Amino acid sequence: MTDYPSKKTMARQIAALLPMFLLGMLVSACNGSDSEAKSFSDANAALEDYEAFLRSVSKQKTLSNSELVSSVLEWKALDDSVTAAMFRDSVHTNRAVVDSTYFSLRDSITDKLTSLVDSRKRSFQDYLDFSLAVNRPRLDSLSNQLMMSAHRFYASMDSVPVFNMDNVSTIHRYEDILDDATRRGIHTKRDLFLFLRNEDRAFRSFLVHLPTLGGIPLAKVRDSSSALMKEMVELCQGDNPAFTTSEVVILLTMRNNRRLLQNALQCVNDINNRKVKGGDQAAAYLWMLLQPWISFDGFALSLMSEAQIGTLKILATETPKCVVKLGKPQFPIDTDELPSLLIKTTITNL
Template sequence: MMEVLPADSLATYITEWVNIRDSVFMALRRDTLNPHSALQAECRIVDDSVRIELARIAASGNYSFSDVLLVREKISPYTGDGELVEAAGIIRPFFDSLDENGMIVGGKQKVLSCYRTFLAETLKDSIMDIEELQEFIKQEDVVYRSFLAYLHDYGDTDLSDITRATEKCCSLVFDAANRGCVSYRDATVYMALRSNRRLVQNVLACLGDIRCGRVHGREQAWAYACMILQPYVSMDGLCMALMSQDERYALTGIASDTSGALLRLHEIIQSERHRLSELPAMLLEILVLTI
C-alpha cells in the first residue's frame, strides 16, 4: 500500500475497505446453515490488519484540518442517500427561519435562568408531536444563541445541569418516535440538522472569543480547545451528509482558522511542547481505528 496518500485517496481506500468488510460479515451472518466462527475470527484479524495499516498511513501524512473534514464526509455511509437529502431539503427552511428570531436581553444571569426554565418546562410537558418538536428547537435556538453571546463569561459556572437536561430533552424526541407521534425519519433528520447548526454556532463563538482576547486561564483555554475540535471528532456520518451549503462554507472557514486558534490557546495553557502540526493526522488515525 502507498506510503503517502492525499486525503481524498485515503477516504477512497477507507470507504472501499469498509464496504468490502461489511459485505463479507453480512454474508456470513446470512448463512445460518453453516458455522462460521473460525472464518469470522480470520476476517476480524484481516480487518484489524487493514485498519492498522490505514491508520499508519494516516498518522504519517501531512494533513490539514480541512482534510479531516473531507475524509469524514467522504466516508459517511449516508453520502448520496437521496431520500435523506430530500427529507433534509424539505425541513431545512424551518432551520433557516430560526435566524429571524431574536435573542434574550438582560445579561448572562438572565440568559441562564431562561435556559434552565425552558429545559425544565420541556421535560415537564414532554414532546408529543412534530409541532412540539419544532417549537422545542425554535425556543432552544433562542436560548442557545443567547448563551453563546456570554460564553466567555461562564468560565467558572457549573453548567452540568444544563447539559444533562438537554440530553434528556433530546431523548424525549426519540421517545416520541418510539410512540409513533413523530416519524423516525423526521426525528433523525431534525436532530441531525439541529446538531449541525449548534456545532457551527458554538465553534464560531469560540473563534470569535479567541480572536477578541476573551479567553483567560488554562482551564478555559482547554475548554475552548475541546469545543473547537468538535467538528473533527463528534460529527457522525449522518450529520456530515446533511450539512447545508452555508454550513460547509462555515466549516471551511473554521478549518482554516483552527490551527491559529489552537496556537493562541496553547500560549495561554503554556504547556512545554505541543504537536499542533501533527493533530490533523492524529485525528485521522483515531478515525480509521474506530471505523
C-alpha cells in the same frame, strides 16, 4: 485544572462517537467510490485478490490525502465484493478457515492503511476531505425530505434576534424557557418545533455571553435540556407515536450539529477578539473548539447543509490558529496529532 480523560480513553470515546447502528436504520451506505464491484468464482479466489491488495498497499511508503482516499475507497469496494463472494460460497468452503483468513487479511490492511496516515502530517482540512469522501452516507428519500424541511425550519430562525440582556438575565431567560417546556411537556410535533424554536433563540443568546459565563451556575440549563431531550426520544415510542425513530434521530442529530457548529464558531470569534483568558477558560475553549471534530461522524455530515459544510471548512482553517492563540492548553491528545487520529479512527470503523 480541567479534568480531561486519558489519551486512551479519549481514543475509545472518539471511536464510540461513530454510531454505525443508526446508519443501518436510516440510510443506505454510499462510499462514493467509482470502483466497479468485482465478481469472484468462489471465496478462495476472492481472498487471493484480497491478499494481492494487501501486497500492493504494503509497498506504499507514503500517501497524499487524495491517494489515501483512493486507496481506502478501493479497499472498501473490494471488501464488499470479497464478503459477498464468501456469503455465496458458504456451503462449499471450510467456513472457519475462510473467516480466519479474511479477518486476518482485513486487519493487516487496516493496520497498513492507518500506518500510512502517519506517513505525512494531516490537517483538519485533510480529515474533513477524507471523512466527506469515504464515510458520508446517502439518505433515503423520506429522510432527505425531513432533512430539507428541518434545514428550512432552522434557517428561518437565523433572522430571529437574540435577547438583548446581560449574561445573568440571559441565563434566567434560558432557564424559564426550559421550565415552561417542562411544565407543558413535549407530546406532539407542534410542541417539539415550538420548543426547538424557543431553545434555539435562547442558545444563540447564551453564546453571545460565552466569555463571561464562568462564574454563573449552568447546571439547571444542562439538566433541564437533558430531560427534555429524553422527552423528544419518547415521541417515537408508544402505540401512536408522533414521530418515527428515524425522524427523531435525524432531528436530534441536526439540533446537535447546529449547536456544535454555532458554539465552535463563537469560540473562534471570541479567541480572535481576545476575549478569552488563560487557565481553565482557555482549556474549556479548546474543548469546545475541538468538539465538532471529535463528535461528527458520517451520518452527522450527511445531514449538514452546504452552508454548514462551509462553516466546517472555516473551522478547519481557524482551529489550529486558535489553539496557538490559546497557548496550547493541556489536553489528553496532542492537537497536532488529532486529525491523524481521527482519520485512523474512521478507517478502523469503516
